[in-house]
Amino acid sequence: MTEQVFTKKELAKFDGQNGQPAYVAIKGTVYDVSAKPAWQGGKHHGNLAGRDLTAVLVEKSPHGERVLKGLPVVGKLAEE
Incomplete structure (x- = not known):
């Protein structure tokens, strides 16, 4: 199966609103x-x-990357 690649515009559709x-x-x-x-x-x-919440996780989250453990990976963010 091919890994899905999201642009920032495509990623924005998956905002947890309206059933997404x-x-x-x-x-x-x-x-x-x-x-x-x-x-x-x-x-x-x-x-x-x-x-893309990389900056938030790296600079502000008290939990760091350990919060990512166990989360389903659905793809990659396209480099723009």
């Missing part, structure tokens, strides 16, 4: 956070699904 799943990109990898209760409605502590 909630995806976030971190360091070029796109994760599905839909099943996480903290991401219900596509929002988590002011962060929105459908975006």
